[in-house]
Amino acid sequence: MNIGEAAKASGVSAKMIRYYESIGLIPTAGRTGSGYRVYSPTEVQMLRFIRRSRDLGFPVEKIEELLALWRDRTRQSADVKRLALEQVDGLERKVHEMQAMIDTLRHLADVCCGDHRPDCPILADLEAGQSGPTAQRRPTGLVQQS
Amino acid sequence: MNIGEAAKASGVSAKMIRYYESIGLIPTAGRTGSGYRVYSPTEVQMLRFIRRSRDLGFPVEKIEELLALWRDRTRQSADVKRLALEQVDGLERKVHEMQAMIDTLRHLADVCCGDHRPDCPILADLEAGQSGPTAQRRPTGLVQQS
DNA sequence: CTTGACCTTCCAACCGTGGGAAACCCTACA
DNA sequence: TGTAGGGTTTCCCACGGTTGGAAGGTCAAG
Numbered sequence: 001m002n003i004g005e006a007a008k009a010s011g012v013s014a015k016m017i018r019y020y021e022s023i024g025l026i027p028t029a030g031r032t033g034s035g036y037r038v039y040s041p042t043e044v045q046m047l048r049f050i051r052r053s054r055d056l057g058f059p060v061e062k063i064e065e066l067l068a069l070w071r072d073r074t075r076q077s078a079d080v081k082r083l084a085l086e087q088v089d090g091l092e093r094k095v096h097e098m099q100a101m102i103d104t105l106r107h108l109a110d111v112c113c114g115d116h117r118p119d120c121p122i123l124a125d126l127e128a129g130q131s132g133p134t135a136q137r138r139p140t141g142l143v144q145q146s
Numbered sequence: 147m148n149i150g151e152a153a154k155a156s157g158v159s160a161k162m163i164r165y166y167e168s169i170g171l172i173p174t175a176g177r178t179g180s181g182y183r184v185y186s187p188t189e190v191q192m193l194r195f196i197r198r199s200r201d202l203g204f205p206v207e208k209i210e211e212l213l214a215l216w217r218d219r220t221r222q223s224a225d226v227k228r229l230a231l232e233q234v235d236g237l238e239r240k241v242h243e244m245q246a247m248i249d250t251l252r253h254l255a256d257v258c259c260g261d262h263r264p265d266c267p268i269l270a271d272l273e274a275g276q277s278g279p280t281a282q283r284r285p286t287g288l289v290q291q292s
Numbered sequence: 293c294t295t296g297a298c299c300t301t302c303c304a305a306c307c308g309t310g311g312g313a314a315a316c317c318c319t320a321c322a
Numbered sequence: 323t324g325t326a327g328g329g330t331t332t333c334c335c336a337c338g339g340t341t342g343g344a345a346g347g348t349c350a351a352g
Contacts, residue, residue, distance in 0.1 A: 004329065014330085015310065034317055036330060045273065052272045057247045060308075070269050080268045081260035088251045091244050098237045098244075101203045105234045114227035122226045123216050126198045127191065150298065160299085161341065180348055182299055205338075 006039035010047035057091055152185035156193035171206055203237055
């Protein structure tokens with residue numbers, strides 16, 4: 001199984017497979033005589049594991065821990081659960097932060113009549129530079145734009 | 147007012163002020179004879195505007211539009227409102243995505259007894275690679291980890 | 293005149309992903 | 323046997339937004 005087939009089977013792009021190998025998240029793949037990477041079903045399964053973990057928002061750093069637990073047959077499920085709940089915590093913090101932004105923006109949009117005239121409470125708020133009713137104390141940098 | 151004072155007064159770090167200038171978000175600042183950047187209250191206000199917009203999650207690209215509207219005295223408040231509501235839409239999409247992750251993780255954590263034994267439905271789910279009950283169809287890359 | 297706190301520019305890193313170039317490899321088909 | 327097309331390899335670059343640091347110039351107080 002070469003990298004393209006492994007990519008298709010796992011849902012992880014070939015680019016990312018090489019990247020994960022380069023950062024040591026997955027072990028160095030075997031090679032054919034001509035230098036092509038070769039993947040076994042076990043390795044494809046590991047890639048699917050990574051893919052699914054990414055889909056659940058885990059950063060690569062945490063996936064490293066998850067993979068270690070996955071490989072460790074003497075693991076304690078409590079450790080896995082802890083990681084999952086930490087992830088929930090982090091996600092919830094970000095959700096709350098974004099919800100505060102949404103609330104502020106919605107409020108501002110509500111009081112903006114949105115017509116042809118230039119008067120706009122949204123711009124007035126931005127200009128004032130003071131936090132609105134639901135705004136954040138300090139920007140934690142958790143929210144990224146796409 | 148030099149860059150450090152402008153940073154303190156606006157809440158935007160000196161580093162970021164230089165960055166915003168380099169990407170053309172703000173006009174080139176004036177300079178003293180010795181090359182120090184100089185800022186007027188108007189420019190500090192613009193920086194505060196930017197800071198507040200970032201706090202509300204606007205990407206720099208959108209802030210450019212907001213600043214243009216801010217400067218344009220013949221603007222139509224409808225344009226500002228549209229930008230705000232687009233931002234709300236984007237944020238809500240991300241929130242829903244993250245909420246789906248949270249729901250999945252919470253469910254998995256609920257059915258994991260979290261004790262000293264190795265059996266763990268969380269790892270089993272990750273291994274299966276199939277989307278759980280609340281999972282996302284495709285990862286849109288909207289959610290970043292801190 | 294020195295000291296420390298500022299400022300300048302430049303370069304690198306973070307995270308995860310995609311794009312692309314230049315070169316090589318493999319298979320199918322003529 | 324040649325060739326065309328799809329792989330594959332490594333490499334560097336870009337994104338967004340922010341921070342860090344190094345090397346050097348400047349300002350104000352002592």
